[in-house]
Amino acid sequence: MRILLVLSLLCISLFAEPSGYIGISIEDSTEFFTLKGSDTINASAPQYKIKAGYGEISNFAVEAAFSYMDYSTNVFSSNDSAALMLDITLYKGWDMGYNLYPYLGVGIGMGAMKVERQLEDSLSFSSFNFGGGVRYGISQTYDFDIGVNYKLRTWQTISLVSEDVKVTSHLVNPYIGINYHF
Amino acid sequence: MKYLQHTLLSLSLAAFTLGCGTDSNTDPLVPEIVSIEIYDADLNSTIHSIVIDEDQAQLYATVLYDDNSSSTATTQLNWDSNDTAVMNVYNGLLTPAANRGTAAISASFRDKLFTTIDKNVAIMPLSDINITSEQDLNITDDTNTSLCHVDINTTGEYTFQTNGTFEDNKTTLAISSNITWMSSNTSVATVGLSTGVVTVITTGMTDINISVFNDINKTLRMDVNITAI
Known part of the structure:
Protein backbone atom coordinates (compact mmCIF):
# COMPACT_ATOMS: atom_id res chain seq x y z
CA MET A 1 0.00 0.00 0.00
CA ARG A 2 2.83 2.33 0.90
CA ILE A 3 4.57 1.51 -2.35
CA LEU A 4 1.41 2.29 -4.26
CA LEU A 5 1.08 5.57 -2.45
CA VAL A 6 4.68 6.51 -3.26
CA LEU A 7 4.24 5.52 -6.91
CA SER A 8 1.04 7.48 -7.08
CA LEU A 9 2.75 10.55 -5.63
CA LEU A 10 5.64 10.13 -8.04
CA CYS A 11 3.16 9.80 -10.82
CA ILE A 12 1.36 12.95 -9.80
CA SER A 13 4.69 14.67 -9.36
CA LEU A 14 5.80 13.70 -12.86
CA PHE A 15 2.49 14.67 -14.42
CA ALA A 16 2.49 17.94 -12.46
CA GLU A 17 5.76 19.07 -14.01
CA PRO A 18 6.13 20.00 -17.64
CA SER A 19 7.45 16.98 -19.45
CA GLY A 20 7.60 15.41 -22.81
CA TYR A 21 5.50 12.51 -23.89
CA ILE A 22 4.92 10.28 -26.85
CA GLY A 23 1.93 8.16 -27.56
CA ILE A 24 -0.19 6.22 -29.97
CA SER A 25 -3.90 6.15 -30.53
CA ILE A 26 -6.41 4.51 -32.76
CA GLU A 27 -9.53 6.19 -33.99
CA ASP A 28 -12.47 5.10 -36.04
CA SER A 29 -15.38 7.09 -37.27
CA THR A 30 -17.48 7.92 -40.29
CA GLU A 31 -16.53 11.03 -42.21
CA PHE A 32 -19.27 12.90 -44.03
CA PHE A 33 -18.24 14.54 -47.30
CA THR A 34 -20.19 17.27 -49.04
CA LEU A 35 -19.72 18.35 -52.64
CA LYS A 36 -20.93 21.80 -53.69
CA GLY A 37 -23.05 21.98 -50.58
CA SER A 38 -25.47 19.27 -51.67
CA ASP A 39 -24.12 15.93 -52.82
CA THR A 40 -22.90 13.82 -49.96
CA ILE A 41 -21.10 10.60 -49.29
CA ASN A 42 -19.91 9.02 -46.09
CA ALA A 43 -16.86 6.87 -45.60
CA SER A 44 -15.53 5.10 -42.58
CA ALA A 45 -12.00 6.09 -41.83
CA PRO A 46 -9.92 4.24 -39.28
CA GLN A 47 -6.96 6.33 -38.22
CA TYR A 48 -3.69 5.40 -36.60
CA LYS A 49 -1.84 8.14 -34.86
CA ILE A 50 1.58 8.64 -33.31
CA LYS A 51 2.04 11.76 -31.30
CA ALA A 52 4.57 13.71 -29.33
CA GLY A 53 3.89 16.53 -26.94
CA TYR A 54 5.21 18.69 -24.20
CA GLY A 55 3.49 20.18 -21.18
CA GLU A 56 1.62 19.32 -18.05
CA ILE A 57 -1.11 16.75 -18.08
CA SER A 58 -2.96 18.85 -15.53
CA ASN A 59 -2.41 22.13 -17.28
CA PHE A 60 -1.40 23.23 -20.77
CA ALA A 61 0.31 20.99 -23.27
CA VAL A 62 1.01 21.19 -26.95
CA GLU A 63 1.02 18.12 -29.12
CA ALA A 64 1.98 17.23 -32.67
CA ALA A 65 0.40 14.13 -34.14
CA PHE A 66 1.06 12.28 -37.34
CA SER A 67 -1.85 10.20 -38.60
CA TYR A 68 -2.47 7.56 -41.21
CA MET A 69 -6.02 7.28 -42.46
CA ASP A 70 -7.46 4.94 -45.07
CA TYR A 71 -11.03 5.46 -46.19
CA SER A 72 -12.81 2.22 -46.95
CA THR A 73 -14.81 4.01 -49.67
CA ASN A 74 -13.43 5.75 -52.72
CA VAL A 75 -14.36 9.37 -52.32
CA PHE A 76 -12.43 11.25 -54.96
CA SER A 77 -11.39 8.67 -57.52
CA SER A 78 -11.74 5.03 -58.37
CA ASN A 79 -8.55 4.29 -56.50
CA ASP A 80 -8.02 6.58 -53.52
CA SER A 81 -4.93 5.90 -51.47
CA ALA A 82 -4.40 6.49 -47.78
CA ALA A 83 -4.19 9.98 -46.37
CA LEU A 84 -1.39 11.27 -44.20
CA MET A 85 -1.87 14.24 -41.94
CA LEU A 86 -0.22 16.35 -39.31
CA ASP A 87 -2.18 17.91 -36.47
CA ILE A 88 -1.03 20.47 -33.94
CA THR A 89 -3.23 20.65 -30.86
CA LEU A 90 -3.21 22.74 -27.72
CA TYR A 91 -4.59 21.01 -24.64
CA LYS A 92 -5.78 22.26 -21.31
CA GLY A 93 -6.07 19.63 -18.63
CA TRP A 94 -7.19 19.48 -15.04
CA ASP A 95 -6.34 17.21 -12.14
CA MET A 96 -9.58 15.75 -10.79
CA GLY A 97 -7.91 13.35 -8.40
CA TYR A 98 -7.93 9.56 -8.64
CA ASN A 99 -5.30 9.94 -11.38
CA LEU A 100 -7.96 11.30 -13.71
CA TYR A 101 -7.07 14.23 -15.92
CA PRO A 102 -9.91 15.53 -18.11
CA TYR A 103 -8.88 17.88 -20.85
CA LEU A 104 -10.08 19.98 -23.75
CA GLY A 105 -8.15 20.55 -26.93
CA VAL A 106 -8.25 22.73 -30.02
CA GLY A 107 -6.02 22.49 -33.03
CA ILE A 108 -5.38 22.69 -36.71
CA GLY A 109 -4.05 20.20 -39.19
CA MET A 110 -3.08 19.58 -42.74
CA GLY A 111 -2.67 16.53 -44.88
CA ALA A 112 -2.70 15.00 -48.30
CA MET A 113 -4.13 11.97 -49.98
CA LYS A 114 -3.06 10.35 -53.24
CA VAL A 115 -5.85 9.96 -55.77
CA GLU A 116 -6.00 8.78 -59.35
CA ARG A 117 -7.85 11.50 -61.18
CA GLN A 118 -7.26 12.88 -64.66
CA LEU A 119 -6.20 16.26 -63.34
CA GLU A 120 -5.09 15.57 -59.78
CA ASP A 121 -2.58 13.08 -58.44
CA SER A 122 -3.12 14.06 -54.86
CA LEU A 123 -5.42 16.25 -52.84
CA SER A 124 -4.41 18.30 -49.85
CA PHE A 125 -6.67 19.37 -47.06
CA SER A 126 -6.63 21.49 -43.97
CA SER A 127 -8.60 20.87 -40.85
CA PHE A 128 -9.82 22.50 -37.71
CA ASN A 129 -10.50 20.30 -34.75
CA PHE A 130 -11.58 20.50 -31.18
CA GLY A 131 -12.51 17.93 -28.61
CA GLY A 132 -11.93 16.59 -25.19
CA GLY A 133 -11.32 13.50 -23.19
CA VAL A 134 -9.81 12.15 -20.08
CA ARG A 135 -6.45 10.64 -19.29
CA TYR A 136 -5.99 8.13 -16.56
CA GLY A 137 -2.55 7.74 -15.03
CA ILE A 138 -2.00 4.02 -14.93
CA SER A 139 1.60 4.24 -13.73
CA GLN A 140 4.35 6.69 -13.07
CA THR A 141 5.01 7.17 -16.77
CA TYR A 142 2.00 5.85 -18.64
CA ASP A 143 -1.47 7.25 -19.05
CA PHE A 144 -4.49 5.80 -20.77
CA ASP A 145 -6.23 8.30 -23.03
CA ILE A 146 -9.82 8.27 -24.20
CA GLY A 147 -11.64 11.10 -25.89
CA VAL A 148 -13.58 12.38 -28.81
CA ASN A 149 -12.70 14.90 -31.51
CA TYR A 150 -14.71 16.91 -33.97
CA LYS A 151 -12.88 17.67 -37.20
CA LEU A 152 -13.89 19.97 -40.01
CA ARG A 153 -11.85 19.50 -43.17
CA THR A 154 -11.61 21.64 -46.26
CA TRP A 155 -10.24 19.81 -49.25
CA GLN A 156 -8.26 21.15 -52.16
CA THR A 157 -10.42 22.47 -54.96
CA ILE A 158 -10.99 19.84 -57.64
CA SER A 159 -11.12 20.81 -61.27
CA LEU A 160 -13.77 19.46 -63.61
CA VAL A 161 -12.39 21.72 -66.39
CA SER A 162 -15.59 23.65 -66.78
CA GLU A 163 -15.75 24.41 -63.08
CA ASP A 164 -13.88 23.97 -59.84
CA VAL A 165 -15.67 22.13 -57.08
CA LYS A 166 -15.15 22.32 -53.36
CA VAL A 167 -15.40 19.40 -51.02
CA THR A 168 -15.71 19.72 -47.27
CA SER A 169 -16.02 16.99 -44.71
CA HIS A 170 -16.59 16.62 -41.04
CA LEU A 171 -16.46 13.83 -38.56
CA VAL A 172 -16.77 13.05 -34.89
CA ASN A 173 -14.20 10.49 -33.99
CA PRO A 174 -13.78 8.75 -30.67
CA TYR A 175 -10.33 7.47 -29.90
CA ILE A 176 -8.34 5.51 -27.40
CA GLY A 177 -4.62 5.64 -26.85
CA ILE A 178 -1.74 5.40 -24.51
CA ASN A 179 0.97 7.93 -23.73
CA TYR A 180 4.44 7.53 -22.29
CA HIS A 181 5.83 10.44 -20.25
CA PHE A 182 9.55 11.07 -19.88
CA MET B 1 -9.02 0.92 -8.70
CA LYS B 2 -9.52 -2.18 -10.81
CA TYR B 3 -13.19 -1.33 -11.07
CA LEU B 4 -12.31 2.14 -12.37
CA GLN B 5 -9.88 0.70 -14.93
CA HIS B 6 -12.48 -1.80 -16.07
CA THR B 7 -15.07 0.95 -16.42
CA LEU B 8 -12.69 3.11 -18.44
CA LEU B 9 -11.82 0.22 -20.73
CA SER B 10 -15.49 -0.60 -21.28
CA LEU B 11 -16.29 3.00 -22.06
CA SER B 12 -13.41 3.24 -24.49
CA LEU B 13 -14.47 0.11 -26.36
CA ALA B 14 -18.04 1.39 -26.52
CA ALA B 15 -16.90 4.73 -27.85
CA PHE B 16 -14.63 3.06 -30.39
CA THR B 17 -17.42 0.80 -31.59
CA LEU B 18 -19.77 3.75 -31.96
CA GLY B 19 -17.23 5.37 -34.19
CA CYS B 20 -17.24 2.53 -36.65
CA GLY B 21 -19.56 3.51 -39.50
CA THR B 22 -20.81 1.70 -42.53
CA ASP B 23 -20.27 2.95 -46.04
CA SER B 24 -23.42 3.95 -47.83
CA ASN B 25 -22.05 4.54 -51.32
CA THR B 26 -19.35 2.97 -53.44
CA ASP B 27 -19.24 5.53 -56.24
CA PRO B 28 -16.80 8.37 -55.78
CA LEU B 29 -18.35 11.63 -54.73
CA VAL B 30 -16.65 13.70 -57.39
CA PRO B 31 -17.30 12.76 -61.02
CA GLU B 32 -14.28 11.94 -63.13
CA MET B 124 -9.86 24.73 -98.07
CA PRO B 125 -11.32 27.61 -100.00
CA LEU B 126 -14.67 27.12 -101.61
CA SER B 127 -14.20 27.11 -105.38
CA ASP B 128 -17.71 26.78 -106.78
CA ILE B 129 -21.32 26.19 -105.93
CA ASN B 130 -23.97 24.37 -107.90
CA ILE B 131 -27.70 24.51 -107.63
CA THR B 132 -30.14 21.63 -107.39
CA SER B 133 -33.86 21.58 -106.80
CA GLU B 134 -36.14 19.41 -104.75
CA GLN B 135 -38.54 19.29 -107.67
CA ASP B 136 -35.83 17.77 -109.83
CA LEU B 137 -35.86 20.61 -112.32
CA ASN B 138 -33.46 20.50 -115.22
CA ILE B 139 -30.83 23.06 -114.27
CA THR B 140 -28.08 23.63 -116.80
CA ASP B 141 -24.80 25.01 -115.60
CA ASP B 142 -22.37 26.87 -117.77
CA THR B 143 -18.99 25.80 -116.47
CA ASN B 144 -17.30 28.83 -118.01
CA THR B 145 -19.46 31.37 -116.24
CA SER B 146 -21.25 31.64 -112.96
CA LEU B 147 -24.56 31.43 -114.74
CA CYS B 148 -26.98 28.54 -114.72
CA HIS B 149 -30.42 28.27 -116.19
CA VAL B 150 -33.77 26.71 -115.53
CA ASP B 151 -37.12 26.80 -117.33
CA ILE B 152 -40.31 26.83 -115.32
CA ASN B 153 -43.80 26.64 -116.66
CA THR B 154 -46.05 26.52 -113.62
CA THR B 155 -46.49 28.86 -110.72
CA GLY B 156 -45.89 27.77 -107.18
CA GLU B 157 -43.05 27.17 -104.77
CA TYR B 158 -39.73 25.62 -105.75
CA THR B 159 -37.05 24.75 -103.27
CA PHE B 160 -33.43 25.01 -104.36
CA GLN B 161 -30.32 23.79 -102.60
CA THR B 162 -26.71 24.78 -102.92
CA ASN B 163 -23.79 22.41 -102.81
CA GLY B 164 -20.30 23.75 -102.42
CA THR B 165 -17.27 22.33 -104.20
CA PHE B 166 -13.90 22.96 -102.65
CA GLU B 167 -10.49 23.48 -104.14
CA ASP B 168 -9.51 19.85 -103.91
CA ASN B 169 -12.33 19.10 -106.39
CA LYS B 170 -13.31 16.15 -104.22
CA THR B 171 -15.05 17.62 -101.26
CA THR B 172 -18.60 18.78 -101.57
CA LEU B 173 -20.75 20.13 -98.83
CA ALA B 174 -24.36 21.24 -98.68
CA ILE B 175 -24.33 24.90 -97.80
CA SER B 176 -27.06 25.92 -95.46
CA SER B 177 -25.66 28.99 -93.76
CA ASN B 178 -23.97 32.21 -94.74
CA ILE B 179 -25.84 32.13 -98.01
CA THR B 180 -28.16 34.77 -99.42
CA TRP B 181 -30.70 34.49 -102.20
CA MET B 182 -32.10 37.49 -104.11
CA SER B 183 -34.42 37.82 -107.07
CA SER B 184 -33.75 40.51 -109.68
CA ASN B 185 -37.38 40.65 -110.72
CA THR B 186 -39.74 40.05 -107.85
CA SER B 187 -42.79 40.50 -110.04
CA VAL B 188 -41.85 37.24 -111.75
CA ALA B 189 -40.57 35.33 -108.73
CA THR B 190 -39.59 36.00 -105.15
CA VAL B 191 -37.12 34.05 -103.08
CA GLY B 192 -36.55 33.61 -99.38
CA LEU B 193 -33.42 35.48 -98.40
CA SER B 194 -31.78 32.51 -96.72
CA THR B 195 -34.07 29.61 -97.54
CA GLY B 196 -33.76 29.21 -101.29
CA VAL B 197 -37.52 28.77 -101.59
CA VAL B 198 -38.62 30.47 -104.83
CA THR B 199 -42.23 31.48 -105.37
CA VAL B 200 -43.01 31.76 -109.07
CA ILE B 201 -45.69 34.31 -109.77
CA THR B 202 -46.01 34.95 -113.46
CA THR B 203 -44.41 34.70 -116.87
CA GLY B 204 -41.15 36.50 -117.35
CA MET B 205 -37.46 36.27 -116.61
CA THR B 206 -35.61 36.81 -113.38
CA ASP B 207 -32.12 36.18 -112.09
CA ILE B 208 -31.86 34.49 -108.72
CA ASN B 209 -28.52 35.65 -107.35
CA ILE B 210 -26.91 33.37 -104.82
CA SER B 211 -24.02 34.53 -102.72
CA VAL B 212 -22.03 32.51 -100.20
CA PHE B 213 -20.06 34.53 -97.72
CA ASN B 214 -20.34 37.43 -100.20
CA ASP B 215 -17.49 35.74 -101.97
CA ILE B 216 -18.75 32.94 -104.18
CA ASN B 217 -21.59 34.08 -106.40
CA LYS B 218 -23.87 32.23 -108.73
CA THR B 219 -26.79 33.34 -110.81
CA LEU B 220 -29.73 31.10 -111.59
CA ARG B 221 -31.48 32.56 -114.64
CA MET B 222 -35.09 31.57 -114.43
CA ASP B 223 -37.26 31.72 -117.56
CA VAL B 224 -40.87 31.47 -116.54
CA ASN B 225 -43.41 30.67 -119.22
CA ILE B 226 -46.77 29.95 -117.72
CA THR B 227 -48.79 27.83 -120.09
CA ALA B 228 -52.50 27.53 -119.78
CA ILE B 229 -53.71 23.97 -119.22
Missing part, protein backbone atom coordinates in the same frame (compact mmCIF):
# COMPACT_ATOMS: atom_id res chain seq x y z
CA ILE B 33 -13.51 13.31 -66.56
CA VAL B 34 -13.86 10.67 -69.23
CA SER B 35 -13.11 12.71 -72.32
CA ILE B 36 -13.41 16.09 -73.93
CA GLU B 37 -15.20 16.24 -77.23
CA ILE B 38 -14.79 18.97 -79.79
CA TYR B 39 -17.60 19.71 -82.15
CA ASP B 40 -18.65 22.43 -84.53
CA ALA B 41 -21.78 24.50 -84.74
CA ASP B 42 -23.63 21.63 -86.42
CA LEU B 43 -22.75 19.36 -83.47
CA ASN B 44 -20.59 17.32 -85.78
CA SER B 45 -17.84 15.86 -83.66
CA THR B 46 -16.61 13.10 -85.93
CA ILE B 47 -15.43 14.72 -89.13
CA HIS B 48 -14.21 18.19 -89.33
CA SER B 49 -14.42 20.67 -90.96
CA ILE B 50 -14.37 22.66 -94.12
CA VAL B 51 -13.79 26.26 -93.34
CA ILE B 52 -14.43 28.61 -96.13
CA ASP B 53 -11.81 31.15 -97.02
CA GLU B 54 -11.98 34.47 -95.24
CA ASP B 55 -14.41 33.11 -92.73
CA GLN B 56 -14.24 32.14 -89.12
CA ALA B 57 -15.62 29.05 -87.53
CA GLN B 58 -16.37 28.35 -83.92
CA LEU B 59 -15.49 25.06 -82.30
CA TYR B 60 -16.96 24.02 -78.99
CA ALA B 61 -15.76 21.64 -76.31
CA THR B 62 -17.80 19.48 -74.00
CA VAL B 63 -16.46 17.56 -71.04
CA LEU B 64 -17.99 14.14 -70.50
CA TYR B 65 -17.99 12.68 -67.00
CA ASP B 66 -18.28 9.14 -65.73
CA ASP B 67 -21.67 9.82 -64.17
CA ASN B 68 -23.00 10.49 -67.70
CA SER B 69 -23.20 14.20 -67.11
CA SER B 70 -21.48 16.77 -69.29
CA SER B 71 -20.59 20.42 -69.32
CA THR B 72 -19.36 22.97 -71.81
CA ALA B 73 -15.75 24.02 -71.43
CA THR B 74 -14.96 25.91 -74.62
CA THR B 75 -13.43 28.93 -72.95
CA GLN B 76 -11.64 27.02 -70.20
CA LEU B 77 -9.42 25.08 -72.58
CA ASN B 78 -6.14 26.15 -74.09
CA TRP B 79 -6.57 25.93 -77.82
CA ASP B 80 -3.62 25.57 -80.10
CA SER B 81 -2.88 25.36 -83.79
CA ASN B 82 0.18 23.51 -84.97
CA ASP B 83 0.46 25.78 -88.01
CA THR B 84 -0.52 29.36 -87.37
CA ALA B 85 0.37 30.25 -90.95
CA VAL B 86 -2.70 28.26 -91.92
CA MET B 87 -4.99 28.68 -88.96
CA ASN B 88 -5.20 30.61 -85.72
CA VAL B 89 -7.44 29.57 -82.89
CA TYR B 90 -8.52 31.32 -79.73
CA ASN B 91 -11.22 30.09 -77.39
CA GLY B 92 -12.26 27.69 -80.12
CA LEU B 93 -12.67 30.39 -82.75
CA LEU B 94 -10.84 29.37 -85.91
CA THR B 95 -9.47 32.10 -88.12
CA PRO B 96 -7.77 31.15 -91.38
CA ALA B 97 -4.38 32.72 -92.00
CA ALA B 98 -2.59 33.47 -95.24
CA ASN B 99 -1.51 29.99 -96.23
CA ARG B 100 -3.55 27.03 -97.40
CA GLY B 101 -3.20 23.61 -95.92
CA THR B 102 -4.18 21.61 -92.90
CA ALA B 103 -3.69 22.68 -89.34
CA ALA B 104 -4.09 20.35 -86.38
CA ILE B 105 -6.22 22.04 -83.81
CA SER B 106 -5.87 20.81 -80.28
CA ALA B 107 -7.19 21.77 -76.92
CA SER B 108 -5.58 21.05 -73.61
CA PHE B 109 -6.11 21.71 -69.96
CA ARG B 110 -3.20 21.88 -67.54
CA ASP B 111 -1.19 20.10 -70.22
CA LYS B 112 -3.38 17.05 -69.82
CA LEU B 113 -6.10 15.45 -71.90
CA PHE B 114 -4.19 16.70 -74.87
CA THR B 115 -4.22 13.67 -77.11
CA THR B 116 -7.83 12.83 -76.51
CA ILE B 117 -9.11 15.97 -78.09
CA ASP B 118 -6.79 16.48 -80.99
CA LYS B 119 -8.67 17.20 -84.20
CA ASN B 120 -7.63 18.09 -87.66
CA VAL B 121 -9.28 20.93 -89.40
CA ALA B 122 -8.79 21.17 -93.11
CA ILE B 123 -8.73 24.65 -94.48
